[in-house]
Amino acid sequence: MLIAVDGLTRTYDLGEAKVHALRGVDLAVEAGEYLAIMGPSGSGKSTLMHILGCLDTPSTGRYVLGGEEVSSLTGRELAKVRNRRIGFVFQNFNLLPRIDLVANVALPLVYHGSVSKAERLGRAAKQLEELGLGHRLKHRPNELSGGERQRAAIARALINEPSILLADEPTGNLDSKTGREIMDILDGLSAAGKTVCLVTHDANVAEHAGRTVHMQDGAIAREDFS
Amino acid sequence: MNLLESVGAGLRDMGSNKGRSVITMIGIVLGVASVVAVLSLMQGGQAQTEAYFEELGGLREIRITNQRTNRIFMTAAERASERLTYRDAQAIRFECPSVSYVDPEISRYLTVSYKDKTFQMRVLGTTADYVFADSMPVAEGRFITDRDLDTYANVIMMGPTYRDDLFGDEDWRGKQVLVEGIPFTVVGIMEKKEFYFRGGGGERNVLEWFNRGHYIPITTMIRRFTVDDQLGGLEISAKTVELVPTLMEETRTVLSRRHGVEDFDLASKSEQVQQRAEQEAFFNIIFWVIAFISLFVGGVVIANIMLSSITERIREIGVRKAIGASSRDVFIEFLVEALVVTSVGGAVGLGVGYGLVKLMETALIMPMAFSPSILVLAFLTSVAVGIIFGMFPALRAARLDPVEALRYQ
Ligand SMILES: Nc1ncnc2c1ncn2[C@@H]1O[C@H](COP(=O)(O)OP(=O)(O)O)[C@@H](O)[C@H]1O
Ligand SMILES: [Mg+2]
Numbered sequence: 001m002l003i004a005v006d007g008l009t010r011t012y013d014l015g016e017a018k019v020h021a022l023r024g025v026d027l028a029v030e031a032g033e034y035l036a037i038m039g040p041s042g043s044g045k046s047t048l049m050h051i052l053g054c055l056d057t058p059s060t061g062r063y064v065l066g067g068e069e070v071s072s073l074t075g076r077e078l079a080k081v082r083n084r085r086i087g088f089v090f091q092n093f094n095l096l097p098r099i100d101l102v103a104n105v106a107l108p109l110v111y112h113g114s115v116s117k118a119e120r121l122g123r124a125a126k127q128l129e130e131l132g133l134g135h136r137l138k139h140r141p142n143e144l145s146g147g148e149r150q151r152a153a154i155a156r157a158l159i160n161e162p163s164i165l166l167a168d169e170p171t172g173n174l175d176s177k178t179g180r181e182i183m184d185i186l187d188g189l190s191a192a193g194k195t196v197c198l199v200t201h202d203a204n205v206a207e208h209a210g211r212t213v214h215m216q217d218g219a220i221a222r223e224d225f226s
Numbered sequence: 227m228n229l230l231e232s233v234g235a236g237l238r239d240m241g242s243n244k245g246r247s248v249i250t251m252i253g254i255v256l257g258v259a260s261v262v263a264v265l266s267l268m269q270g271g272q273a274q275t276e277a278y279f280e281e282l283g284g285l286r287e288i289r290i291t292n293q294r295t296n297r298i299f300m301t302a303a304e305r306a307s308e309r310l311t312y313r314d315a316q317a318i319r320f321e322c323p324s325v326s327y328v329d330p331e332i333s334r335y336l337t338v339s340y341k342d343k344t345f346q347m348r349v350l351g352t353t354a355d356y357v358f359a360d361s362m363p364v365a366e367g368r369f370i371t372d373r374d375l376d377t378y379a380n381v382i383m384m385g386p387t388y389r390d391d392l393f394g395d396e397d398w399r400g401k402q403v404l405v406e407g408i409p410f411t412v413v414g415i416m417e418k419k420e421f422y423f424r425g426g427g428g429e430r431n432v433l434e435w436f437n438r439g440h441y442i443p444i445t446t447m448i449r450r451f452t453v454d455d456q457l458g459g460l461e462i463s464a465k466t467v468e469l470v471p472t473l474m475e476e477t478r479t480v481l482s483r484r485h486g487v488e489d490f491d492l493a494s495k496s497e498q499v500q501q502r503a504e505q506e507a508f509f510n511i512i513f514w515v516i517a518f519i520s521l522f523v524g525g526v527v528i529a530n531i532m533l534s535s536i537t538e539r540i541r542e543i544g545v546r547k548a549i550g551a552s553s554r555d556v557f558i559e560f561l562v563e564a565l566v567v568t569s570v571g572g573a574v575g576l577g578v579g580y581g582l583v584k585l586m587e588t589a590l591i592m593p594m595a596f597s598p599s600i601l602v603l604a605f606l607t608s609v610a611v612g613i614i615f616g617m618f619p620a621l622r623a624a625r626l627d628p629v630e631a632l633r634y635q
Contacts (some may be wrong), residue, residue: 055632075553076554082547082549084550088548096542
């Protein structure tokens with residue numbers, strides 16, 4: 001079992017009101033699984049992804065990642081988990097605008113600490129080439145199309161060889177043709193054995209996954225296998 | 227990320243935000259430049275004061291003067307006292323163990339003539355110690371000797387300024403001049419004494435006074451030209467600087483016994499140096515205030531610009547954290563960035579400060595000193611400003627919650 005979450009809740013305390021973004025989520029993900037999370041807007045998909053990605057911590061409940069109890073880690077240890085074991089892909093790419101693609105993709109290796117600069121740039125360039133961006137290494141993100149940016153973001157997520165790739169609506173900002181290109185890449189990664197977990201609104205996108213989890217009001221409503 | 231790379235990233239960041247960086251740096255540049263100016267002004271002032279007193283015979287000297295009291299208010303003992311006399315000087319010389327030189331002086335304006343030239347000139351009756359006590363070097367010939375004093379010799383030592391007036395191109399050696407009609411043999415010429423005080427918008431030789439005097443044995447002066455042996459001035463010097471207080475006590479004892487009353491004042495040179503240093507310290511406070519204000523303003527500007535750049539970069543911080551930057555990584559990155567800006571500003575400030583020092587030296591004629599320690603100290607202040615004012619923004623950046631930061635529009 002790669003991921004096991006148990007009774008996960010996340011409550012935002014807004015003073016007068018309390019927002020229950022997650023109301024007790026139980027979920028298990030096997031290594032190598034291809035999982036889609038669907039659900040209406042505001043149902044808690046992103047909140048769950050943030051917790052799975054160690055960007056956020058649950059209010060209550062347990063989260064075990066690769067056999068390690070994550071809920072008890074310190075901020076610095078969580079940063080290390082994000083750096084080495086998780087690759088996160090965002091809807092809006094989130095590349096740094098002032099540095100070129102190689103530098104963007106190499107950034108996780110910078111925080112990894114023990115990789116020399118030459119090796120970092122070499123590995124980043126290779127990763128970009130594998131995703132068909134070999135001709136764009138020295139370009140800044142704003143010089144690229146949305147699809148190219150998302151491919152660069154995937155390259156960045158993969159650079160540290162994480163055990164799981166988390167993608168929150170990776171095709172949400174792309175037209176359908178470009179969206180299909182991105183899904184081809186995720187399919188390829190899954191076929192190569194990578195654990196992939198993605199959030200989507202689009203049933204056609206969810207079809208690519210082996211299992212789909214449907215969320216409703218901060219809880220899992222049902223699961224489909226295909 | 228290692229430190230060198232953070233510095234590189236900081237420099238690149240500065241380059242890509244030139245306008246912002248220039249504004250940020252102005253305060254630091256001015257602050258560091260004024261620190262350089264203050265420090266070199268202080269060092270220069272101190273060096274000048276010390277050099278001046280050194281030129282006047284060093285810090286071992288004590289000046290003894292008659293107390294100025296209106297005759298009407300004098301006590302009987304004060305009226306009976308002969309005031310400071312040549313005999314007092316002799317008594318100090320023989321009775322005070324801590325004394326090295328005794329330099330009594332009686333000066334008179336006398337008619338000095340050579341051939342058809344006649345001048346009214348200041349003539350100083352003094353002793354052999356004068357050259358040592360006031361560190362007055364002899365240029366040619368010799369000064370007055372103890373033998374001259376003992377024999378009431380009619381010898382004269384001339385100041386450099388009037389030498390040309392009297393002798394023109396002629397050799398002074400073996401010549402006689404008439405002082406109030408009495409022939410005196412010229413035995414030597416004093417060296418020209420110079421000290422240029424910088425400040426107050428000009429330079430002048432404050433010691434020119436010394437160049438306009440002539441010297442004869444004080445015993446001759448008393449016998450020929452004065453009615454008594456009352457002194458115009460009396461300076462003595464201790465064997466060492468440490469012995470100055472001892473010598474003051476010894477002198478006080480000897481003179482009080484001889485006068486029957488304490489109708490004299492003792493003042494040591496080191497007290498005068500102290501007073502002068504205090505005056506200068508006060509003057510320097512103004513510059514310290516300027517330096518402090520510019521550094522403070524520079525620091526506040528840096529803090530503000532960094533805070534606003536953090537707002538611009540909240541999403542960036544979120545991204546960095548999402549891909550593995552710890553709070554500590556973010557803190558260090560932002561602090562290093564602040565340090566890069568202040569250090570570059572500091573380096574420019576050193577250059578500007580050097581220019582300022584040169585300007586004050588030439589245009590305002592201020593005494594300035596410049597040393598590597600000044601550069602190091604001033605540069606360190608810019609680094610300190612970077613750390614102090616970069617700390618708060620860096621902490622703010624480090625503490626951002628990654629999810630909040632990523633959500634920020
Ligand atoms: N920082 C926050 N403060 C308060 N409420 C929040 C915050 N983040 C998310 N929520 C709320 O939590 C719920 C779930 O949000 P989210 O996980 O983003 O939903 P989804 O991604 O499924 O659209 C929503 O009602 C949202 O308004
Ligand atoms: Mg969402």
